[in-house]
Amino acid sequence: NAKRDNVGFSESVFADDIGDFPDTNLAESFNRVPGITITRETSGEGLNIAIRGLGTNFTRILLNGAPVAIASTGRTDSQNTNREVDLDLFPSELFTQLTVNKSPLASMIEGGAAGTVNMRTARPFDNRGLHLTYGAQLTNNSNTNRWGGRGSLVASGTFGDFGVLVGVAAVRSESRTIGYETIGWTNPNLSATQSTSATRNATGGGNWTIPGTVPGNAGNSLVTGQTIDQAFLLAHNPGLTIDQLDNAIIPRLSRPSDEFGTRDRVSTIGSIEWRPGDNFRFYVDGMYAHRKNDLQRIDMNWVGRNGAMIPLNVQADRSDCSNGCVVTQGTYANAQFFLEYRPFIETTQFWGVNPGFEWNFADNLKLDAQANWTESDFHRESPTVLVITPASSGITVNYTNDGSIPNVVATGADLNNPAAFGWAGGRVNIQDERRRTETRGVRANLTWGDSHLNLHVGGAYDDVQRRITAFDNSQAWQNAVCGDNPSAFVPGPNTQPPCQGLNTPTPGAGYPTYPGYGTGFTAGQTGPVIYRGSLIPQAALASYLRPGPDGFVTVDWNAFRAASNYNRFHDAAPLATSSNTGASGGYVRERTYGAYAELNGDTLLGGNRLRYNVGVRFVETHQVIGGYVSVSDPRNIGTDPDGPGPLLPPVCPAPSGTRDGSCYPNSVVFSTTNHHYNNWLPSLNASYNVSDNALVRLALSRTMTRPNPNAMLPGVNFSSPSADVGSRGNPALDPFISDNIDLGFEYYMGGGSYIAVAAFRKSIQGFTTNGSTTLNFSELAQYGITFDTLTPTQQAAINSRGGPSAAQVVLTQQVNASGRLIVDGLEGTWVQSLDFLLGRYLGIRGFGFSVNGTIIDQRGSGAAPAIAVGVSPHTYNATFYYENHGISARLSTTWAEGSQSSLANQNGIANAALFADDYQQWDFSSSLDLSTVLGSAHLPQLTFDMVNIFKAEQRSYFQFENAAFTSYQPGRTILVGLRGRF
Numbered sequence: 001n002a003k004r005d006n007v008g009f010s011e012s013v014f015a016d017d018i019g020d021f022p023d024t025n026l027a028e029s030f031n032r033v034p035g036i037t038i039t040r041e042t043s044g045e046g047l048n049i050a051i052r053g054l055g056t057n058f059t060r061i062l063l064n065g066a067p068v069a070i071a072s073t074g075r076t077d078s079q080n081t082n083r084e085v086d087l088d089l090f091p092s093e094l095f096t097q098l099t100v101n102k103s104p105l106a107s108m109i110e111g112g113a114a115g116t117v118n119m120r121t122a123r124p125f126d127n128r129g130l131h132l133t134y135g136a137q138l139t140n141n142s143n144t145n146r147w148g149g150r151g152s153l154v155a156s157g158t159f160g161d162f163g164v165l166v167g168v169a170a171v172r173s174e175s176r177t178i179g180y181e182t183i184g185w186t187n188p189n190l191s192a193t194q195s196t197s198a199t200r201n202a203t204g205g206g207n208w209t210i211p212g213t214v215p216g217n218a219g220n221s222l223v224t225g226q227t228i229d230q231a232f233l234l235a236h237n238p239g240l241t242i243d244q245l246d247n248a249i250i251p252r253l254s255r256p257s258d259e260f261g262t263r264d265r266v267s268t269i270g271s272i273e274w275r276p277g278d279n280f281r282f283y284v285d286g287m288y289a290h291r292k293n294d295l296q297r298i299d300m301n302w303v304g305r306n307g308a309m310i311p312l313n314v315q316a317d318r319s320d321c322s323n324g325c326v327v328t329q330g331t332y333a334n335a336q337f338f339l340e341y342r343p344f345i346e347t348t349q350f351w352g353v354n355p356g357f358e359w360n361f362a363d364n365l366k367l368d369a370q371a372n373w374t375e376s377d378f379h380r381e382s383p384t385v386l387v388i389t390p391a392s393s394g395i396t397v398n399y400t401n402d403g404s405i406p407n408v409v410a411t412g413a414d415l416n417n418p419a420a421f422g423w424a425g426g427r428v429n430i431q432d433e434r435r436r437t438e439t440r441g442v443r444a445n446l447t448w449g450d451s452h453l454n455l456h457v458g459g460a461y462d463d464v465q466r467r468i469t470a471f472d473n474s475q476a477w478q479n480a481v482c483g484d485n486p487s488a489f490v491p492g493p494n495t496q497p498p499c500q501g502l503n504t505p506t507p508g509a510g511y512p513t514y515p516g517y518g519t520g521f522t523a524g525q526t527g528p529v530i531y532r533g534s535l536i537p538q539a540a541l542a543s544y545l546r547p548g549p550d551g552f553v554t555v556d557w558n559a560f561r562a563a564s565n566y567n568r569f570h571d572a573a574p575l576a577t578s579s580n581t582g583a584s585g586g587y588v589r590e591r592t593y594g595a596y597a598e599l600n601g602d603t604l605l606g607g608n609r610l611r612y613n614v615g616v617r618f619v620e621t622h623q624v625i626g627g628y629v630s631v632s633d634p635r636n637i638g639t640d641p642d643g644p645g646p647l648l649p650p651v652c653p654a655p656s657g658t659r660d661g662s663c664y665p666n667s668v669v670f671s672t673t674n675h676h677y678n679n680w681l682p683s684l685n686a687s688y689n690v691s692d693n694a695l696v697r698l699a700l701s702r703t704m705t706r707p708n709p710n711a712m713l714p715g716v717n718f719s720s721p722s723a724d725v726g727s728r729g730n731p732a733l734d735p736f737i738s739d740n741i742d743l744g745f746e747y748y749m750g751g752g753s754y755i756a757v758a759a760f761r762k763s764i765q766g767f768t769t770n771g772s773t774t775l776n777f778s779e780l781a782q783y784g785i786t787f788d789t790l791t792p793t794q795q796a797a798i799n800s801r802g803g804p805s806a807a808q809v810v811l812t813q814q815v816n817a818s819g820r821l822i823v824d825g826l827e828g829t830w831v832q833s834l835d836f837l838l839g840r841y842l843g844i845r846g847f848g849f850s851v852n853g854t855i856i857d858q859r860g861s862g863a864a865p866a867i868a869v870g871v872s873p874h875t876y877n878a879t880f881y882y883e884n885h886g887i888s889a890r891l892s893t894t895w896a897e898g899s900q901s902s903l904a905n906q907n908g909i910a911n912a913a914l915f916a917d918d919y920q921q922w923d924f925s926s927s928l929d930l931s932t933v934l935g936s937a938h939l940p941q942l943t944f945d946m947v948n949i950f951k952a953e954q955r956s957y958f959q960f961e962n963a964a965f966t967s968y969q970p971g972r973t974i975l976v977g978l979r980g981r982f
Helices: 015-019 026-030 230-236 242-247 474-482 538-544 557-563 566-571 777-783 792-800 835-842 930-934
Strands: 010-014 036-040 046-051 059-063 095-101 115-121 131-141 147-159 162-181 248-251 253-277 280-303 310-316 325-333 337-362 365-381 384-388 396-400 407-411 422-429 431-449 453-472 545-547 553-555 586-605 608-631 667-689 694-705 716-718 725-728 736-750 753-765 768-776 808-816 820-833 847-860 874-884 887-896 914-916 919-929 941-947 954-958 964-969 973-981
Touching: 010 015, 015 095, 026 036, 026 046, 026 095, 046 059, 046 115, 131 162, 131 941, 230 242, 230 310, 242 248, 242 310, 248 253, 248 325, 253 337, 280 553, 337 553, 422 474, 422 538, 474 566, 538 545, 538 557, 557 566, 768 777, 777 808, 835 847, 919 930, 930 941
Parallel strands: 059 115, 725 808
Antiparallel strands: 010 095, 036 046, 095 115, 131 147, 131 973, 147 162, 162 253, 162 964, 253 280, 280 337, 310 325, 325 396, 337 365, 337 384, 365 431, 384 422, 396 407, 431 453, 453 586, 545 553, 586 608, 608 667, 667 694, 694 736, 716 725, 736 753, 753 820, 768 808, 820 847, 847 874, 874 887, 887 919, 914 954, 919 941, 941 973, 954 964
């Protein structure tokens, strides 16, 4: 009925519908709506939603009719620095209605080019009287041997003209996700002697280097000191051309992954309503939610990135590798492995309040107004302990890739033996990230007229702020833990490789004199004095490692934390420019002023009912964009001795110690820019009944989504420890503008059965693309990035690629592309009770089904991209149900075809993008109502649910289908419990 009565294209899900499925949060409930796809956490739980062919950041999320923002990072290893809203904080038990508006009205808040979603919490007058609803479930995932639990309680009461409601829902999940990751794929960076081809290194990448000569202890009958040139490579890789060896890719970091621990969430709501008469209603809705993830993550990495392996007997999957190819088999001598151990402690808090009123102060005049205030905080504490097998230690890798998950077999080392690992080339990191979002707003609407014809006018003001702050104390902790420096912590870079350690005291080694105040050094000092000693020296390292649950070592974190003084260094961590998710630190504030006028009508045309809505919205946006920018010290600027011309850096007192030609280190400043624009957003919706049960719909509209906040932050940010790919912000990005047309037909057959089809087109202008430039690292000085501004790990990576003057970096920046992205789509829904068939002929009632599907086709014109990432070309949902005699059972499935999930130029390979495999999940939910079965009131329902019955795997790949990027196995979850109401 909600769908039928709406003038535009909409879908609604109500509390009873939500409760009939084993949905753990609202994202999973939305996933059953046609045209909606969701992103899932690696644990399988739903997070974000996307509508009709556009990504998650094109969906506007409202809570009780007001904008909402959540400070969180989204899926594991994601940044979610845009406009996504993680919905796992919103448990389905506390909401009574979810509405998806696919075609806009002028009265709707702008910002959702794909659509607008409103989540409505429970209110006391939804159900007059005194009521108590409860539910409790035990949960178990097939990857763990421990049980978790879920519980909810909602109490409400109305007392004359006053009502109050409170509700709470809590979850304790024992979580474990077993997976595989690569952090990209790459090829070797061949030297001129290793390839004489004119197309050497033409496909990009090149994140690992084959040594120029055979190092000692390489094994495999290789002769120490032998030159590794083109002839050597061809002789040791028979049947392979040098171009195949150059362009064939292997994982950058092939690694099995195990993430386990607890995920806790508590969400509460409160609502009061006052209705002194039929013409006035006042309400206040409030919500508070808290989430804590206490996880450990262990990975065993085969070193591809920045490695120095020797390939032997390599085979590729195709003979023509000019556009890249994949290694299917090979032996790699001189290999290394490193353990990456990371505790993940994440906390998220959200609270919000929405007061409002509705007042019919005349028969044909109505005023309603609402305010909103929300805040959300996020903190991730995620240190890293990275220990590595020694270089040239005789390890050989036998590698095979049959297209599913590559198989890496190491010989020459027992990876589950703590004694096999050391500090040389290892590291420790302290990296924290804090986020904060705030929304403030007020909106008012005045309606003049009756249900047949009325004019709707109003205005709104919204203020949305997002801030990301990063903290990094890695260098100081590293110096103390394994840098032979437990008590002296230098403010400048350490000249020693990370965790390498020193054998003798070295006062001032490799540093020039810094005579200036504000440089971080004492005047006249020749450099920091580095003392001997480590809190956890190499000799003691093995005692802090132990055999792990996956066949490779892990860290005894409690012992390591205490011995390394982790808490002290963590609490003293200074600000940094980027976080451990790769997100840039910065600040975005958007203040918007909106006004609209809308005409609504309900009349007869040709004897049939015509309803329409036509209007326009004007919105003005004011943005403040702030971020961290590295600025060169002005004392580094000298004069040109030959007169006019470019200024030259001065000569430092110790030329051998100069860094990038500068005497003084760069300083980091917080820079802000302002940007503003306005938009007119017209819309028209019409619904015409061609008969009592059949209607056609038409919608024409223009919608707008503001550019992604992270893409606007100034400065340059490196998202990986290799400092091989960087991003540069663009504060002047314009919004996405979409012109939309929708046409649909619906036929209602009674008894809750109907058929609906809809076709739509979105034509989007201002779509952004990644402009990429490849340059030597030293050229980044023009953006304030010098060798000194990098972390020690990034400095080591740059040096391994030839140093600042030789190491290449791919710098990307998003720009508004000319041309348009066209998204065409077709949706279909069929909801059918089978009582007319089975009931009539067999006397069986209660069976039925609901199916829906969506087809998306995308194409670009001009410089616009060919697709919007993260959108499946084909999706469908199907549910088969039985409801009768107190028994309810549902078998449902959701399917999404694989799609492109990133733009091209991944890991510096021009044609490389990321793709998701097809994904299908089957769920089962059931309940037995004891009140109906036993004929006694107030007895509970017993519930039994299964989520992901067949243990569907989440897999993605890099450029080629046989190059797995990630693979996660969230397992099957069983839920057993009861629920009821009084």
